[in-house]
Amino acid sequence: MSRTVIDIHILQTVPPSNLNRDDTGSPKTAVYGGQRRARVSSQAWKRATRTSFDALLDRADLGERTKRLGESLGGLIVGQAPDLAGVKIDLANKALTALGLAKPAKATKAAKNKADDGVTAAESEYLVFLSHHQLDAIAAHAIAAHRAGKDPDGKELKKLANQRHSVDIALFGRMLADLSDINVDAAVQVAHAISVHAVNNEFDYYTAVDDRKDDAKEQGAGMIGTVEFNSSTLYRYATLDVDRLNDNLGDPEATRRAIHAFVTVFAKSMPTGKQNTFANRTLPDAVIVRLRDTQPINFVGAYEEVVTYDSPTGRVREAAERLASYATSVETTYGEQPLAAWISRVGEHTAALDTLGDALPFADLVTAVADEAAARLGKEE
Missing domain, CATH: 1.10.8 (Helicase, Ruva Protein; domain 3)
Structure with a gap:
């Protein structure tokens, strides 16, 4: 039987925010390429994805x-x-x-x-x-x-x-230590999102005024504190094993719907950390999807060397150019050309990505990915 793998690559710029906190309340970070990067854990984005299914799928399809x-x-x-x-x-x-x-x-x-x-x-x-x-x-x-x-x-x-x-169990799996015979192998793997550039966390010093102090002609804040944050252009990646998803669901049409839902909500969802404080919700600058019959390929190596703050073309433009160049180089070197590829992008600063696939509005991209992957189910090599 043929194998089908869907790779999803996303560039997304987020303003001052604290999407995913560590145990001290600081935005999570990671060192990559010798530089500290903003990081959003895979668990945080998987939960954001899973809780977003409610808007697209019936309760009966969920867990x-x-x-x-x-x-x-x-x-x-x-x-x-x-x-x-x-x-x-x-x-x-x-x-x-x-x-x-x-x-x-x-x-x-x-x-x-x-x-x-x-x-x-x-x-x-x-x-x-x-x-x-x-x-x-x-x-x-x-x-x-x-x-x-x-x-x-x-x-x-x-x-x-x-x-x-359910669709979410079929995608993200289930592991029960005491009942291993009903475990479900996940069809999706999600990478930790990291910034394409180095970051230094900053602090917002805030004050809250007691409304009754004006009446009493008192001075000073009723409360003071700090909130840690950063801003970043993130590289996000996830891969979906279509055959495992179909095995978990047992129905090609259910698999097609699950692919459609996952690609949609993974791209559009965002962890809710400190959203009321920062109103930081954005949509991706670019979504690139590649359909393969060999293995998943993460292109994070494009950013092993950081995009600098003084980049003359801007961070998103340089990130897009690096991603297009690196993806082409990897696939050419290893003979890993995708079976099909699509992109949805915003603005001229992401134009370099046009070399990576068919440019489509996002809704059309999602439909094309789901239909093409479902059509391959059951095909002989």
Whole structure:
């Protein structure tokens, strides 16, 4: 069978911001090419992508990641069987214990969330990712077992938890240390975004005035503090294994929809860190997508040497020129020409990227990528 890989490369300029903080509240950074760069972790952008799916996909196509499984499952049980409202949490806890996601003792520990029936809702020891189809099926099994006077069947519950994966689980995977047989291999890999230039974090000194001080004719601020930030032109990269995604979803049309959704929201999403403070949300300067049948290729090497602040052509223009030159050089040297390539870009400063693919408006690019990748599913080499 043929292999299909989608590589997504993005240049995006972000004004003063703090998209992704470390444990001290500072914007995350990394040293690359001997220079400190702005960094946004892959986890931060994956979450931003996953939470953006709500605007494009139905609830049934998505999942829920939580430790509070008893609470979630209890709500579904009472939704399917209102007459079981008084025992919904007890039934949920029994199902989760049989499934192996909550130990019996877990349901009797000090309650963080008490149910209406007075029973403590079970929690798992770690975040668990289940599709809404899977949660609904587990709830239905718990109800049926209760009505039949039986305990939930752990083997059957495992089967239900490993069927009808949601789009987000199929893309980002699922890893359960205690239930490795229902793990899902991720179809997507996301790189840490880094700036194409060196950065030095800055500090915003702010004051907040107490409104009542004017009435009392008092002077001075009611509160003072600092917020750390930087601004950057980021290189972002993600790769999608179309065949693995199709294996996870089990349906070519669902795979096409998932590709369409992922390319759309990965490009347009942004982590929400300090957005109210900086109003920093932007869209990419350029999106480049390459369809391959060999292996993913990250072009971050174009920026091993930093783009300088005094670049005579501007940072974005130089970043685009470097990306076009480096991508062409790598693909020519290693014989890794893409099967198809598309670009969407903004302004003349990104014109150098026209050599990398067919220029299309973003909506048309997304459709072309999804259609071409789906058309290759099942083709023989």
